Amino acid sequence: MSSAAIAPLPSEHPVEPRVNYLNATYGVKSWLLTRDHKRIALLYLASITFFFFLGGLFALLIRLELLTPAGDLVQSQTYNKLFTMHGVIMVFFFLIPSIPAVLGNFLIPMMIGAKDLAFPRLNLLSWYIYMVGATFTLWAVVHGGVDTGWTFYTPYSTASSNTHVVATAVGIFITGFSSILTGLNFIVTIHTMRAPGLTWFRLPLFVWSHYATSLIFVLATPVIAVTLLMVAVERLFHFGIFDPRLGGDPILFQHLFWFYSHPAVYIMVLPAMGVVSELVTTFSRKNIFGYKFVAFASIGIAVLGFLVWGHHMFVSGQSVYAGMIFSLLSFLVAIPSAVKVFNWTATMYKGSISYRTPMLYAFGFIGLFTIGGLTGLFLATLGVDVHVHDTYFIVAHFHYIMVGGAIMGYLGGIHYWWPKISGKLYPEAWARFAALVVFLGFNLTFFPQFILGYLGMPRRYHAYPPEFQVLNVMSTAGASILGVGYLMPMVYLVWSMRYGKAAPANPWGSTGLEWDTPSPPPTENFPVTPVVTDEPYHYSPGEVEVVG
Amino acid sequence: MAQHVVPPKVYFAVFTALIVLTATTTAISFLNLGPWNTVVALGIAFVKATLVALFFMHVKYSPRLTQIVVAGGLFWLAILIAFTLSDFMTRGWLPISR
Amino acid sequence: MAEARGPAAGAAPAAHAGPRELQHHFDTMEQQRDASSLGMWVFLVTEILFFGGLFLAYTVYRSQYARAFAEASRHLDISLGTFNTAVLIVSSLTMALAVFSASTGRRRAVLVFLLATMALGGVFLGVKAVEYGHKFHDHLVPGLHFRFPGPYARQAEIFYSLYFAMTGLHAAHMVIGIGLLTALVLQARKGRYGPDYYTPVEVSGLYWHFVDIVWIFLFPLLYLIGRHLH
Numbered sequence: 001m002s003s004a005a006i007a008p009l010p011s012e013h014p015v016e017p018r019v020n021y022l023n024a025t026y027g028v029k030s031w032l033l034t035r036d037h038k039r040i041a042l043l044y045l046a047s048i049t050f051f052f053f054l055g056g057l058f059a060l061l062i063r064l065e066l067l068t069p070a071g072d073l074v075q076s077q078t079y080n081k082l083f084t085m086h087g088v089i090m091v092f093f094f095l096i097p098s099i100p101a102v103l104g105n106f107l108i109p110m111m112i113g114a115k116d117l118a119f120p121r122l123n124l125l126s127w128y129i130y131m132v133g134a135t136f137t138l139w140a141v142v143h144g145g146v147d148t149g150w151t152f153y154t155p156y157s158t159a160s161s162n163t164h165v166v167a168t169a170v171g172i173f174i175t176g177f178s179s180i181l182t183g184l185n186f187i188v189t190i191h192t193m194r195a196p197g198l199t200w201f202r203l204p205l206f207v208w209s210h211y212a213t214s215l216i217f218v219l220a221t222p223v224i225a226v227t228l229l230m231v232a233v234e235r236l237f238h239f240g241i242f243d244p245r246l247g248g249d250p251i252l253f254q255h256l257f258w259f260y261s262h263p264a265v266y267i268m269v270l271p272a273m274g275v276v277s278e279l280v281t282t283f284s285r286k287n288i289f290g291y292k293f294v295a296f297a298s299i300g301i302a303v304l305g306f307l308v309w310g311h312h313m314f315v316s317g318q319s320v321y322a323g324m325i326f327s328l329l330s331f332l333v334a335i336p337s338a339v340k341v342f343n344w345t346a347t348m349y350k351g352s353i354s355y356r357t358p359m360l361y362a363f364g365f366i367g368l369f370t371i372g373g374l375t376g377l378f379l380a381t382l383g384v385d386v387h388v389h390d391t392y393f394i395v396a397h398f399h400y401i402m403v404g405g406a407i408m409g410y411l412g413g414i415h416y417w418w419p420k421i422s423g424k425l426y427p428e429a430w431a432r433f434a435a436l437v438v439f440l441g442f443n444l445t446f447f448p449q450f451i452l453g454y455l456g457m458p459r460r461y462h463a464y465p466p467e468f469q470v471l472n473v474m475s476t477a478g479a480s481i482l483g484v485g486y487l488m489p490m491v492y493l494v495w496s497m498r499y500g501k502a503a504p505a506n507p508w509g510s511t512g513l514e515w516d517t518p519s520p521p522p523t524e525n526f527p528v529t530p531v532v533t534d535e536p537y538h539y540s541p542g543e544v545e546v547v548g
Numbered sequence: 549m550a551q552h553v554v555p556p557k558v559y560f561a562v563f564t565a566l567i568v569l570t571a572t573t574t575a576i577s578f579l580n581l582g583p584w585n586t587v588v589a590l591g592i593a594f595v596k597a598t599l600v601a602l603f604f605m606h607v608k609y610s611p612r613l614t615q616i617v618v619a620g621g622l623f624w625l626a627i628l629i630a631f632t633l634s635d636f637m638t639r640g641w642l643p644i645s646r
Numbered sequence: 647m648a649e650a651r652g653p654a655a656g657a658a659p660a661a662h663a664g665p666r667e668l669q670h671h672f673d674t675m676e677q678q679r680d681a682s683s684l685g686m687w688v689f690l691v692t693e694i695l696f697f698g699g700l701f702l703a704y705t706v707y708r709s710q711y712a713r714a715f716a717e718a719s720r721h722l723d724i725s726l727g728t729f730n731t732a733v734l735i736v737s738s739l740t741m742a743l744a745v746f747s748a749s750t751g752r753r754r755a756v757l758v759f760l761l762a763t764m765a766l767g768g769v770f771l772g773v774k775a776v777e778y779g780h781k782f783h784d785h786l787v788p789g790l791h792f793r794f795p796g797p798y799a800r801q802a803e804i805f806y807s808l809y810f811a812m813t814g815l816h817a818a819h820m821v822i823g824i825g826l827l828t829a830l831v832l833q834a835r836k837g838r839y840g841p842d843y844y845t846p847v848e849v850s851g852l853y854w855h856f857v858d859i860v861w862i863f864l865f866p867l868l869y870l871i872g873r874h875l876h
Contacts, residue, residue: 116671226699238789239807320642322635577870589866621691625698
């Protein structure tokens with residue numbers, strides 16, 4: 001049975017009660033003790049959504065403070081806590097799990113024709129580990145937070161800060177193992193559980209990008225784990241590994257921290273790129289241009305991403321010689337990312353484009369990620385970085401990638417696979433409107449920050465010279481609009497679960513094994529293991545009815 | 549994964565080698581070989597680790613994928629150490645303008 | 647690269663014919679075995695990087711404070727360290743023999759070798775406890791009235807911070823390993839492991855050998871660097 005290309009019209013689909021993974025068993029225990037990767041994905045969806053809005057709350061407070069030049073809303077130490085908690089929550093408890101733990105968990109077994117991941121119990125364990133780590137961090141938040149910055153630089157974090165560093169570090173340490181287990185699960189699953197006929201080069205690019213991401217999960221996360229463990233141990237037991245008074249070197253901490261945290265940004269963006277590959281092909285009704293280039297570019301980004309971490313440390317006291325090497329390598333890592341952007345564009349060329357909501361998010365990703373990526377090249381340039389390091393230029397750069405890129409990819413994916421996940425169609429008009437609001441809000445928030453940074457406004461300060469106020473007010477206005485844009489999907493997606501139209505198996509007329517199952521799928525995904533004979537994205541030109 | 553059964557005599561041979569190497573490394577540590585002390589000690593450790601990996605952990609009899617995974621992990625650790633040391637060891641090399 | 651496996655289209659679905667150890671989402675025992683083995687190896691790679699962070703810290707400081715580290719290392723008990731190294735090597739032998747016994751159906755031997763491995767692990771931890779006691783007594787625990795004679799006191803405190811961090815982390819892994827072995831022993835008592843199913847013994851063996859390998863590096867780096875100085 002190979003992938004279908006034509007979706008039946010809705011009238012041919014009688015709406016009859018059918019057993020699927022959502023209703024197969026009932027009760028809280030059946031969810032909390034599930035081994036079904038699809039249910040685990042939804043458990044993660046609930047958790048990360050909560051943390052997204054909590055992190056957003058801190059962002060709101062930051063932007064409120066920055067409406068006026070004076071530090072008049074909160075004290076400086078409080079402000080330090082606000083940006084720290086915003087960063088910690090958004091990076092570790094939202095962005096890093098987001099696409100892999102929700103969409104990856106849900107889709108990877110289905111995309112390869114398997115009944116589940118290789119280790120379903122480890123999958124559930126990874127969610128519980130996430131929740132335990134999250135609890136430690138929430139405890140810290142409630143009891144006054146942390147003020148070290150999400151970067152935990154020593155010796156401030158180990159010797160001086162009087163906030164809940166240990167609890168937060170322990171929380172992130174624990175949650176790191178959730179990532180490690182997810183990555184391990186994906187790697188083993190993709191190697192050993194592909195359906196007959198599904199060779200590596202027939203895999204959807206979503207799977208390739210998650211494989212690359214999983215390599216980073218397993219190779220990088222343990223390093224931050226042991227590093228935060230060292231910070232905690234140093235604070236608790238007064239060990240002296242980073243203590244300058246004993247001859248310890250704070251830059252050693254930075255090496256260890258960024259060895260993970262730079263690849264971490266690729267953990268955040270690679271899955272979104274995988275989503276975009278699926279969206280661009282479906283909504284251009286065309287095969288991807290240069291499949292192997294895109295697949296290998298994912299691996300290339302993952303590998304090269306490990307060799308550039310020193311570009312976060314150009315002004316730290318790191319050797320200038322090492323800085324030059326890191327700078328050169330940072331230029332190189334832009335190449336595979338650019339390859340992907342070119343290939344997506346070439347895919348759309350002479351395609352039959354439809355402007356559904358997921359495609360709008362894909363467009364947003366491609367444009368905003370390009371801006372973010374290009375500004376990254378400015379930062380990789382040693383001379384420029386000396387001037388803009390620790391300014392709002394950096395803040396704008398990484399938000400273009402993380403928000404303009406990764407979150408747009410996430411939302412595009414959520415909308416695209418929503419019919420499969422929920423069995424319902426979301427309201428397209430509202431969704432398009434929300435996507436537009438998000439796009440406009442995002443740019444109003446973060447573009448002024450490029451200018452602010454270039455003009456010299458430093459980051460992590462709650463007060464600034466009055467001449468920067470206009471741009472800051474624009475940024476805060478944008479943030480409010482962006483917030484509204486994010487709330488809208490919360491409302492209409494939840495609405496659709498109850499009142500949305502029933503979704504057919506393949507509302508987008510897309511290729512891919514996941515669309516061969518009903519919406520929502522049965523617990524075992526495929527009653528019979530499929531055999532794959534087609535290349536991926538084998539769209540035939542001509543009219544296909546796209547529902548929704 | 550090949551269900552290769554390794555005969556116990558291989559294990560005992562490896563065991564003997566490991567014990568001998570341990571005694572050797574301890575004994576040599578009392579001799580002053582200058583910078584070579586470190587090289588010899590680490591070299592012996594690598595040989596011991598390789599014996600354990602190849603024979604006790606069956607890497608010698610494992611599929612290529614397993615061997616790639618092992619090599620990859622070690623290579624990545626080498627990246628961490630080499631690049632970090634490239635900072636510490638070149639700190640004085642290029643003058644920073646005052 | 648291994649090709650994907652599974653029944654051809656149209657083969658009988660649902661009800662899983664197969665031994666009771668075959669989990670429902672796998673198609674064959676071989677697939678399950680391959681997955682378990684690859685899973686443990688990927689996990690061990692994460693452990694390489696996990697310990698690796700500490701090895702990096704050690705490498706950086708050793709290269710900067712070679713003399714201080716050598717002086718500090720002399721206060722470790724080389725006899726106990728060597729003894730412990732030998733203990734772990736024997737335990738790796740017994741673990742390998744446990745796997746061999748399982749693969750050849752010697753069910754009683756499996757139990758004996760697993761228990762021997764556990765016992766040796768216990769000996770290792772006991773010796774470490776004795777060593778830690780000595781360090782506590784000699785004021786060589788960082789942060790706890792650390793006292794080190796001579797001009798290298800401050801860097802020696804870094805050495806001992808690393809000593810406790812690295813051997814402590816290693817000991818924690820030993821404890822987990824003994825826990826794994828306990829679980830195996832409980833199953834082995836029921837004769838669960840034989841030539842057609844002994845994957846848990848095999849992958850636990852991989853973990854145990856890895857922990858041994860970590861010690862193989864810790865021993866010379868911590869105990870043997872200052873012996874030739876007088």
